[in-house]
Amino acid sequence: MGHMRFFWAVLAMCLLPMMAWAEDRLVRLQAPDALVETGLLKHILPRFSLKSQVRVQIVGVGEAADATLGDTGTPLFFGIGQTWHLAVANPDHLGSKRFSDWMGSKVGQRAIIGFAPDGEALFGPPQEQKVAVVEVDLDGDAVLGQEVSRRACARCHAVEAKGRMGGIGSTPSFAVLRSLNDWEERFSVFYILNPHPSFTLIDEVTPPFPADRPSPIVPIELTLDELEAVLAYVGSMAAADLGGALVHQ
């Protein structure tokens, strides 16, 4: 008998924190059907959960929720006719906090912009956002980024900070691209910008090539971390002096 009591006590001691843990790591997210039906959440939520170990459960309008995507809160992205905001019920709730941080982070934003069901991005940055003063955030590894650029991009682009040597004829050099105001966005989503989609695979982001349309060249394969590193590298490059160099625009 004493045994059993001990057993239950131990079991309860083990389970209680686990239940608290589970509550901490579950976000009930309310979103209107119109948004759910685009497939965006199905695309981004597994990416979030994988990194954060927080599970997100979508609940309908009117149900109890930890976080809500709609008209109020922090503006996060724009698409299907409106800017979407995230409102969090309890900012101290671990899961909600991780979720809202992630949605606003570069990785989260990239996942949102990278959702392109028919080859075209449906969502972009929120429209209220001011055109950003290029804020270069070296949160990747610029040295790794240089290696990755040499390996994966130098076949076509001149990737070195100095000069426009190398690369293929009219392909813009990284230095020239770097001088564009929106260089950061272009690099973040380069894999959906032509000509790259036909030969580029990003781990956990892009679908495999269609069976009837394999990559015409040795494909480029990158992880998101490597892409982040490329951004850090390009960010660290000085913009090209554009004395007549911007042939490509």
Ligand code: HEC
């Ligand atoms: C097989 C050749 C090839 C490879 C490999 C390649 N690119 Fe490109 N890239 C191009 C061409 C061609 C353009 C110009 C497209 C245009 O102007 O329409 C381009 C344009 C770009 C642009 C500007 C896109 C735009 O529309 O503004 C970015 C950013 C870019 N490339 C990044 C990369 C990165 C990063 C890599 C390596 C991870 C890479 N590219 C690898 C051929 C290539």
